[in-house]
Amino acid sequence: xxxxxxxxxxxxxxxxxxxxxxxxxxxxxxxxxxxxxxxxxxxxxxxxxxxxxxxxxxxxxxxxxxxxxxxxxxxxxxxxxxxxxxxxxxxxxxxxxxxxxxxxxxxxxxxxxxxxxxxxxxxxxxxxxxxxxxxxxxxxxxxxxxxxxxxxxxxxxxxxxxxxxxxxxxxxxxxxxxxx
Amino acid sequence: xxxxxxxxxxxxxxxxxxxxxxxxxxxxxxxxxxxxxxxxxxxxxxxxxxxxxxxxxxxxxxxxxxxxxxxxxxxxxxxxxxxxxxxxxxxxxxxxxxxxxxxxxxxxxxxxxxxxxxxxxxxxxxxxxxxxxxxxxxxxxxxxxxxxxxxxxxxxxxxxxxxxxxxxxxxxxxxxxxxxxxxxxxxxxxxxxxxxxxxxxxxxxxxxxxxxxxxxxxxxxxxxxxxxxxxxxxxxxxxxxxxxxxxxxxxxxxxxxxxxxxxxxxxxxxxxxxxxxxxxxxxxxxx
Numbered sequence: 001x002x003x004x005x006x007x008x009x010x011x012x013x014x015x016x017x018x019x020x021x022x023x024x025x026x027x028x029x030x031x032x033x034x035x036x037x038x039x040x041x042x043x044x045x046x047x048x049x050x051x052x053x054x055x056x057x058x059x060x061x062x063x064x065x066x067x068x069x070x071x072x073x074x075x076x077x078x079x080x081x082x083x084x085x086x087x088x089x090x091x092x093x094x095x096x097x098x099x100x101x102x103x104x105x106x107x108x109x110x111x112x113x114x115x116x117x118x119x120x121x122x123x124x125x126x127x128x129x130x131x132x133x134x135x136x137x138x139x140x141x142x143x144x145x146x147x148x149x150x151x152x153x154x155x156x157x158x159x160x161x162x163x164x165x166x167x168x169x170x171x172x173x174x175x176x177x178x179x180x
Numbered sequence: 181x182x183x184x185x186x187x188x189x190x191x192x193x194x195x196x197x198x199x200x201x202x203x204x205x206x207x208x209x210x211x212x213x214x215x216x217x218x219x220x221x222x223x224x225x226x227x228x229x230x231x232x233x234x235x236x237x238x239x240x241x242x243x244x245x246x247x248x249x250x251x252x253x254x255x256x257x258x259x260x261x262x263x264x265x266x267x268x269x270x271x272x273x274x275x276x277x278x279x280x281x282x283x284x285x286x287x288x289x290x291x292x293x294x295x296x297x298x299x300x301x302x303x304x305x306x307x308x309x310x311x312x313x314x315x316x317x318x319x320x321x322x323x324x325x326x327x328x329x330x331x332x333x334x335x336x337x338x339x340x341x342x343x344x345x346x347x348x349x350x351x352x353x354x355x356x357x358x359x360x361x362x363x364x365x366x367x368x369x370x371x372x373x374x375x376x377x378x379x380x381x382x383x384x385x386x387x388x389x390x391x392x393x394x395x396x397x398x399x400x401x402x403x404x405x406x407x408x409x410x411x412x413x414x415x416x417x418x419x420x421x422x423x424x425x426x427x428x429x430x431x432x433x434x435x436x437x438x439x440x441x442x443x444x445x446x447x448x449x450x451x452x453x454x455x456x457x458x459x460x461x462x463x464x465x466x467x
Contacts, residue, residue, distance in 0.1 A: 011251040018247055022239040030322075036243050043250045072374075075306060115236050120324055123371030132196065133231045139198055146374075158192065163326075165227060 014046060017060050020135050021067055027130045028071045030119075038074070042067040061137065064145045117167035125160035132157055183210065187217050195224055304417040307372065307392075307399035308426045311435030312419040314370050314379060315390040325381055328366035335367045339378050342369055345395050345432055347378045362389065373398050390437040399433040401426035 021042060025035035045066050046052070053062045118129055131142045139157075143150040187210045193199050194207045211218050239247075304312075317323040327338050332349035339347040349364070362384040369376045370392065377394035404417035404426075417424045426435045 011248075014251060015244075015247065018239045018244060019235055019237070022243065023235055023237040026237045035237075036240075036246075039239065039243060040246055040250060043247045044255070047251050047254045110230065114231055118231075118236065119322075122326070122369045122376075124369075124374075124376065127371075129231070130236070133228065134236060136232075139196070148374075154192075157196075161227075161231075164231065168227075168230070 010052060011047075013059055014043065014063065017063055020060065021063055023134060024064060024067060024130060025071075027127055028068070038067060038071055041070045041074075045070060060135075061141045061144055064131070064135075064137075068145055113168060117164055120167055121160060121163055124156065125163060128153065128156050129160050129164060184214060184217055187211070187214070188220060191217075191221055191224060195221075195228055303403050304419055304424065305399070305402040305404075305415070305426060307394070307401065307433060308404065308415070308417050308424045308435055309419065310370070310372050310377075311390065311392040311426070311437050312422050312424050314392065315388065315422060315437040316420065318379075318381060318390065319388055323368070323370075323379075325366035326368035330364045332364060335364070335380060338367060343376050343378055345378075345393070347380075347393055349380065384438075384440070387439060389440070390435075392435040392437070394433050396428050396431045396433050401428055401433060 018039070022035060022039050025038040025042075026032070029035045029038060042063060046063055049066075053059055118126055121129065128142065128146070131137045131145060132139075137145065139150045139153045142153045142157075146153070187207055190199065190203070190207055194204065199207060211221055314323060318325075327335070329335060329338075335349055336347050362382050365381040365383055367381065368379045370379045371377070372392075372394055375394070375398050377392050377398070380391040380393070382389040382391065401413070401415045404415040404424075407414045407416060412427050412429055415426045417426075422437050422439055424435060424437050426433065428434070
């Protein structure tokens with residue numbers, strides 16, 4: 001039985017990972033509506049789980065495992081038609097008041113390039129780059145989320161970054177050509 | 181030099197904070213005294229900084245509110261608009277309801293018949309759905325090819341170390357000496373069931389055709405309309421305006437997706453263009 005204090009503590013800690021979970025849901029689904037549904041399903045399962053991890057250290061990884069399992073479960077049971085992909089992103093504006101318009105413009109351009117490059121990766125590569133480089137999980141934590149050996153994490157991450165580097169180099173070359 | 185090779189081999193682990201204690205100190209000591217390795221390190225760090233600089237997505241305030249409610253109540257809470265509509269004042273049984281009830285009575289036999297028919301034919305398999313979805317994403321330019329070539333041999337070699345099965349694409353066009361009816365465009369990997377599937381893109385008179393291949397242990401064709409031909413069972417589905425044919429043969433499972441006419445059986449020519457294979461394609465035509 002959950003005490004009120006535990007519930008509040010868990011809720012606050014879990015809510016801190018909302019953006020990260022939403023980002024991962026977008027990586028898995030590539031669709032804003034499906035991602036929002038998946039986030040809600042994840043929190044629902046977490047809120048009703050009997051065995052939550054002790055302390056905050058494992059909470060994020062645990063929530064990611066729940067999300068991935070929920071997603072795989074949805075894929076297995078989905079038989080009512082294909083997922084329609086919508087890459088229009090409903091992003092919230094970041095506070096950019098402190099920076100000059102030029103810096104803001106360059107930042108946006110770079111961020112857009114990085115995002116496009118990550119989006120262009122094959123699903124499994126995109127997923128591992130997001131888990132390591134956006135969410136900052138360790139190899140061991142990624143292995144837990146993906147349910148695979150840590151060696152696979154290392155090799156897949158290496159290949160994914162190789163592709164990402166290539167994609168970014170292409171974009172940078174294109175931008176330079178445009179600038180000239 | 182050997183020391184440099186050793187350090188460079190561990191740079192990724194160092195940058196990912198996966199080295200501790202002595203191992204970490206050894207890398208740091210070497211970087212402080214070797215300019216060449218320090219330059220490589222700086223380049224890698226720049227690259228990772230660029231990738232790691234910003235979160236890609238942020239949850240909307242509406243989603244945040246919904247999640248807060250889920251956490252506090254332990255169940256999904258309907259959206260404000262849903263609540264408002266369900267909490268609207270009770271309506272009396274009016275003439276609109278009477279017409280709706282009448283229509284329901286009239287349409288009930290038709291609905292029942294459709295439900296029974298749907299049960300007879302199972303829906304498309306997840307593999308067929310994935311193939312249709314990846315085809316759509318590719319057509320929309322959201323899933324670029326990882327390698328582009330018109331050579332089946334090059335595609336087979338490209339997949340050699342990437343998937344656990346052998347992708348061998350026949351080259352009927354050259355051997356048949358017939359007019360070129362389709363072009364091979366290229367390939368990429370796609371994710372399916374925690375594994376990679378091979379994605380091969382063709383084009384026939386400007387219309388895209390996709391062939392997705394995975395191991396038979398990962399996907400089994402099921403559902404849809406089943407058509408037997410030459411000892412194989414083909415499962416045909418129409419998904420989002422696309423024609424999807426799935427089947428298994430010699431340990432591999434295939435999905436062929438197109439928007440071609442009828443059941444899309446013409447797409448089979450990407451592997452069976454020779455005249456001798458026409459009797460193979462014939463049973464897939466609707467009768």
